[in-house]
Amino acid sequence: MNNKTKFAILPIIICTVTTTLAFGLLYITLNSSKAGILIPLLLLIFVIYFFLNEFRTKAHKIEIQNEKIIVKKYFGLGKKKFFKLKDLEGFNVLIQPSKSGCYEYIFILNEGKRIASISEFYHRNYITMKSAIEKKIKYLGQTEYKFKNEYKEMFK
Numbered sequence: 670m671n672n673k674t675k676f677a678i679l680p681i682i683i684c685t686v687t688t689t690l691a692f693g694l695l696y697i698t699l700n701s702s703k704a705g706i707l708i709p710l711l712l713l714i715f716v717i718y719f720f721l722n723e724f725r726t727k728a729h730k731i732e733i734q735n736e737k738i739i740v741k742k743y744f745g746l747g748k749k750k751f752f753k754l755k756d757l758e759g760f761n762v763l764i765q766p767s768k769s770g771c772y773e774y775i776f777i778l779n780e781g782k783r784i785a786s787i788s789e790f791y792h793r794n795y796i797t798m799k800s801a802i803e804k805k806i807k808y809l810g811q812t813e814y815k816f817k818n819e820y821k822e823m824f825k
Contacts (some may be wrong), residue, residue, distance in 0.1 A: 672733045672801040676744065677793040680728065684719070684744065691716040727774065727786045733801050738777065740785040752779060759807035775799060777806060 694709035720743070730745030731738060738757070740750045758778040764771050765788075773795070777785040787802075789795045 672798055674729070674731045674798055675789055675790045675794045676728075676730070676791060680791050681744070684724070684728075684790070687712075687719070688716050716821065727788055728791045729786050731785050731787060731798065733798070733805065738785060750784070752784060754805050757784075757806055759809040760802055761809045762811045764811070775802060776812075778809065 671766040671792075675820065678798060691709065691712040695706075695713055698704045698706050698709045713820075724743045726742075728742070728744045730741040733754075736754055738752050740749050740752065756779065760775050760777045763774045763776065765774060767790075772788055772790040774786055776783045787795060787798050792798060
């Protein structure tokens with residue numbers, strides 16, 4: 670049986686609007702003699718941060734098949750990577766606080782590195798995928814959220 674992640678609408682809208690807005694403002698600013706460049710530049714840096722951190726490390730398209738897992742990063746736009754389920758180290762759970770509550774993330778590990786992630790925020794079928802992962806991959810426990818650790822992940 671195959672299980673595939675499905676992205677929620679809100680993160681897709683946020684990604685699209687923010688990216689379009691950043692590049693649009695930068696374009697307008699560069700072609701205007703009166704506009705300042707500071708705000709578009711800050712927005713562009715924010716978008717780059719999201720592409721380096723959130724979309725690369727957390728917004729993954731995942732398919733779990735009988736014997737393997739297929740992972741595509743960057744909202745499913747990245748290169749496909751295949752991993753055998755029997756070779757995986759396991760998965761851990763992280764609870765990340767936010768202004769609107771807390772979101773649960775699952776990180777699948779191979780050789781001590783995060784190779785895949787699903788989350789309540791990015792995936793609308795999180796509960797189904799969590800159940801499939803729990804049946805096929807070893808649970809390694811819950812990890813504590815620390816911004817310092819997430820910052821390190823950004824540059825791996």
